Amino acid sequence: MEDLSTASAAEIASAVSTKSVSARSVVASTLERIARIDGRVNSFTDVLSDRALARADAVDAARQRGQAIGPLAGVPFAVKNLFDVAGLPTRAGAKINRDRVPAERDATLIARLEAAGAILVGALNMGEFAYDFTGENIHDGPTRNPHDLEHMSGGSSGGSGGAVAAGLVPLTLGSDTNGSIRVPSAFCGCFGLKPTYGRLSRAGSFPFVGSLDHLGPIARSVTDLALAYDAMQGPDPADPVETDRGIEAVRPTLDAGIGDLRVGVAGGYFARGGDAEAFAAVQHLGHALGCDRTVDIPEAARARAAAYLITAAEGATLHLDRLRSRAEDFDPAVRDRLIAGAMIPAPYLERAQRFRRHYRTAVLDLFRDVDVILAPSTPCRAPRLGQKTFVLDGVELPVRANIGVFTQPISFIGLPVAAVPVWLDDGLPLGVQIIGAPWREDVVLRIARYLEKEGHVRAPVAAFA
Template identity: 50%
Template sequence: MKALDAATIARSVAAGATRARDVVDASLERIEAGDGAINAFTAVTAERARARADAVDADVAAGRHVGPLAGVPFAAKNLFDVAGLTTVAGSVILADNPPAAADAQCIADLEAAGAVLVGALNMEELAYGFLTDNAHYGRTHNPVDTARTAGGSSGGSGAAVAAGFVPLTLGSDTNGSVRIPAAFCGVVGLKPTYGRISRRGMVLLAPSQDHVGWLANTVDDVAAAWRVSHPSPGALATDGAAPREATIGLAGGYFAELMSRDVRAAVTEAAELLGPTVPVEFPEPDMARAAAYAITSIEASSLRMDDLRRQPERFDPATRDRFLAGALLPAHWYVRAQVFRDWLRARVRELFERVDVVMMPANPFPAPRFGEEEVEIDGAIHPVRPTIGRFTQAVSSLGLPIVCVPVARPGALPVGVQLMGRPDSEPLLLDVARRLEGAVAARNAAAVTAHSA
């Protein structure tokens, strides 16, 4: 079950046709009734949410401006500060910290636009992983099939939207942590241009790759969240302008290999739905993924070195091993990875002289079942964990805006495609994503009609 989209809620609340309090109460009721089976939430801020909803209703009654997200319930990955809550980032290491004194900037931005925070969401420990099988706070189940993972590290963010608890969530993305849950749960995810959205009040994993991002049921809803979250003035200046025809590149080579048959079919059909595409080859994708891994591992271990020394037993052993692996990498690997990153950015700029948007798969296979360690693709066996981020991590160090759009047929497990654009090209990128979203919806509606005829 999916909640109403944020845009519909906001219009109805702003017009006085619906009370924000009723919308929020309904969201809280859905969470209470359904989250026992999903485990998306680690905290529910019911009292705060009701007070905030009442304030929105009072503004509407008084004729005051209420913002473009009026009355929209949302939730935030628990690495973002929420005033009065301890920011645990999926870890018990941070659980002894005092409660946050103020909301993270990205939460404050959404509430300033009229949205209503209803809780904090489960995640991989310290945002380091793709499964949200958290040793401390439990695993988050995929609402599409609760035997399967919701993805990670923003697993609670993807699951809360897919389950219909809220229409909008905040997540973070370092190597795919918004895009993988979006793809696995069948929702939309947006990772904006690096550095354009404030990270004040956010627990970081790898500072040179960490992005704030959003997940929602529709492209319009992630676009609305992006618009109110203080992107650069240059980017905002073009938002809402008449869309132009975009040249779409379809990534081949590495991005057309090592994916399950159902993912391959869905991506191929998505490209056909968008219309003519230009074949493009991404430069050195294996090296790009290796560089992103080295940068993430070394930056992450540096941030957590004191905790690794003082209280290693409080980490999930699997997470601890990832941090320790980063600590063992030589410093010159980091330097070489950053040099390669500069080279890669220059080559990708050249690629974007030929096309406006590049399409590629987001997930190499649908969400795996919990405990599933291997997956068979084209007759070969591959390990699940290292393979999940194959397509997202290879483009993560670029800092480019990427939107993940669900493209699976009705009844199939979710599949997502990534649409990647130039820096600050979110308006054009989101327009292309809307076109794809509309084409997929029309195809799926026709398929349902044909099946029921």
């Protein structure tokens, strides 16, 4: 394996397990590529060279002793810098958080990936306090789209998408409150998984909106998503979200094909208010899956509005003390939205939460007739860096607030989504959401894997000189 930039996590783990390559050589090559390329992409905020090499040596030593080294043995990965990493202050993209005491231990999901043999190599750039869809950070600079460095990576997990697309690591972790895994996956041409709300532990991560936050992986293959997902599952007493989580191994059934799975394409709200290419990408995958039915997700516009209210109000509550004492240290775009959220009347929030229960019941009823629903991830391809407005359906709108127009109504009720990249031409990629019923990550990943095997979706490494 000479070109690690194109190797998947599964390929690396196989090579390390069979002694075709050492974990140290994999990590050393990864660190060299990060040093050589990331100055142009700006995906990393912290590179943990000493830790990663020591961990690689431990994997190699265990392999030499004949011990089990895990399904992700030697696989380099990196995490959005809202995950606790032992020895680092947890930034969450903010200037204020640089003053925090360094974390004493790793976040649960980091520990679980390393227990499976993976090797943490660093922390990644993100939008401040995760309140962002662009991938632009006022303190650390923007993460650039590896497929066109003048364009956005998407946010708030911009570093997570950028690092995978640039071939710096095959696997990253991000968070998704209103679309922050699915948007970078679309803009950067990666695969992403937003699991069911509460499926993966959030212990050891900096929150944004407790009732909407999800954590999950971004990768260049569906198999890698499944490997990471399987490794990270399980109950966690430290997790603030209490759910009855079983262990669901999806990797063994990933290549089972689509069989008689029923697919619907979202119409109505999800078929307007975006560029024609965004809807063409959905139709392309619908055709590839033999889909002939349209599904109307009821009251999606109202769901997005309610998600906006809850996001603004809960986010503001979390940051009130910081807003009072250090307002000048916020990104002004984030600060102003949080201040506005602090002024939302309580009855509005109560009404949004009541509607949320109604909306969840109505959407779940759709899964009586279909197993998955296809919808655009974003209304357009990645805008240019610094772009403030775009035109959607003949209306000029703010970019930052409207990139999540199609993702917010889905995460609002915590549904699992596999985000897949579609390349319709030689331009930038587009993204499609494969949306499933709660706890059916196995189904959305099976569909994604089928589309990948048939060549309809792919996640190439960006070309760098």
